[in-house]
Amino acid sequence: MPDPIRVGTRGSVLARTQAGTVRDALIAAGHPAELVIISTSGDKSMSPVEKIGVGVFTAELREAIRDDRVDVAVHSFKDLPTAAEPGLTIAAVPPRADARDALVARDGMTLGELPPGARVGTSAPRRVAQLRALGLGLDVQPLRGNLERRLGRIDAGELDAVILARAGLDRTDRTGLITETIDPLQMLPAPAQGALAVECRSGDEALVALVRRLDDPDTHAAVAAERAVLARLEAGCTAPVGALAEVVDSTGPDGAPVLELSVRAAAAAEDGGVVLRASRVGPVADAETLGRAIADELLARGAADLMAGTPGGAPESGVPG
Template sequence: MSAAPTGTIRIGTRGSELARTQTGLVARELEKRGATTELVIISTEGDRSDAPLASLGGAGVFVAALREALLDGRVDVAVHSLKDLPTAPAPGLSIGAIPKRADARDALCARDGLTLQTLPEGARVGTGSPRRVAQLRSRRPDLEIVDVRGNVDTRLGRVASGELDAVVLAVAGLDRIGRLDAVSEFLELGPWPTAPGQGALAVEVRAGEEKLVSALDHKTSRVTAEAERRTLALLEAGCSAPVAAHAVVDDGLLFLSARVYGPEHHITSSHALYVSDSKDPAGDLAERVAKELFELGAADLIGAP
């Protein structure tokens, strides 16, 4: 099905402030290129349930309803946080654009300006991410990790109320809704790599309709995000697995580092290649990294409770 009869591009989004803000960014870029847009709010299972993400099947629960709306023609475009998208291809759909990526780091948002190092022993830190849980336990095994759900303001409110001492959130999301003031410490990507695709948006369309949004695609953001996500796919780990990855392009060289966390330790693999030396640089580099991670025991760590 093509766009609405009026020529308006209907863009599907979740209803949270962050989702609407991110979708608004995409809408404005399309409007700059002469399009007329309309935001369509779609309720997802992830928004309706308070259960832990892992028990619902991971962050992909935020995606299914948007994809259904695309396939049945209620919307023409869907905007996702790329880290929420399952790595397996969706029949009939295509990621038509990955706009320029925002800051991929995590941030600690703690009371009284505390950092990860200065949080008191036994401090209560909230996160709904198994990867962040593993990282927190690796750095501060004394902390009490509390599973949290809800939008950014809800999570920050639990710190402001004193229920939690801190939460860990994505810098990109905080920045997009103007809440960087809540950050007490930026967690740098070297020691604290983040979810594959974090900081990037995915603009999804029906297969064959990529031209609708292709002008928004940012080549460097796509190759780095694809390298990270294809590593995750090769590891056969879902978006709720304790896997972190970060890729960057510097002077034509694509660098990729990925880390798998286990209960007692983590393993890391890092490789690089020149983008011009490969027909599929993201895929080729992901294969090298995943192969080494498996050799180091990744399968056992991913399957660990």
Template sequence: ALGRGVFVKELEAALRAGTVDLAVHSAKDLPTGEGPGLRVAAVLRRGDPRDALVSRDGSPLAGLRPGAVVGTDSPRRRAFLLAARPDLAVVPLRGNVDTRLRRLEAGACDAVVLAAVGLDRLGWGDRITERLDPAVMLPAPGQGALAVQVRAEDRAVEAWVRPLDDPATAAEVRAERAFLQAMGGGCRAPIAALARVADGRLVLQGAAVSPDGRQVVRGDASGPPQDATAIGERLARHLLAQGAGALAAEART
């Protein structure tokens, strides 16, 4: 299966070639480093950042039968599932949302875990059995947010796109992506982060999980939204000092 990064690269190549004037990405799929000659001009107001469990019999995560088969293509989701329920059989499940749901209905597994926002945007939010609490499954950095990318020198398009930017979401995503980059991870690493801006303060939660879910290193950091990048980097340093780097490295081997 093609990785999400392939599609991001294709869109970025089209931007640089002038074939398109802007590209809309899921923020969680963007590489942590800004592409040469490109910039994110706006981050739209975030949808639900949580992960969603869809089960065939309507059971929530805690109610799935022992040994239930759960499908996901995400190392992060797999690790958190095993951390919460070591008895589960977590199997790879690829394809678009519709394909995964059809495979669920056909009996390929007892449940699947998908991004809640994807189901919401497709009008299928009513198919969600449980929106997983971040205390159980911390989302991927940038999950639920859309980023609009433009050519760095194209000030006209940037000015047109800029009003779409939601400052709170943009600060949250900056903190999460700074955390991910400082942790040395990419969108496939079992590294999770979720920031929230409320009452003029940004609170960031971050975690790294071993692939088998047996070890979880978590922490949080906070500060003013304008310091989002520094908050993400500070939390990464804190978790790396607790051994989180070894968990991320284990997933890459």
């Protein structure tokens, strides 16, 4: 019997759940696999993520691959820096969970039902900017810690609501807590939100080929476009940038049905005073080109100045997914 494939993951409930889907997919494909928990400095720190630094939730996982303590690592894709990592490759992007943000509020309230001055927790500048742009008069407060700690602040009466990635709530069987799934027209999600990245050593060709079977081409293309926006803007993962790409049905020049990629993105001032939006539709194969074109449009309209002064380079949340 072959040795189990060692799947590296952070130790949080959400991270283990996400990595468990990859482990289970490998087992279902006939390859023994097991989880290996890697403790990261990001999980131990309660400092704001913009102060902790780049890759705080991913660096130790990548080191574990290099040290041969694990064979693959499962990341929340939105937490990965956009630059390629030498010696490692993202061999698969499995099917994506719901990419949208979700509100969990006391008394079952939606965003529109929260009274002015209601305390809403989120530390993501992207969410802060888009919330303020809605003009609801909410009191946006910092939010850190694992999923349980974040949700617990509502129960403790410290916050009236929190905004989280819906994917994390779905994956941990907390969908019933959601009081509103936020329409991307109101709040575009973080680039690659809801997607996982399965990473391994580039030189291990057999393992790369095996893991690549878990790849979902539509998700891979969508995430490539979204991350191309972020990379072209040279924005850190905490920058107030949202992006969402989706494969959609369309019609070709000859009238035949075709699949295209619809990409939307936004860059905002953190005070919500200005939000720049752009969109493109084009061939799925041109995912990165579409993303870069949208970023170029945003830059031409002043996105760089708009985001100046916003700290970047760290994941926008301490909770993957």
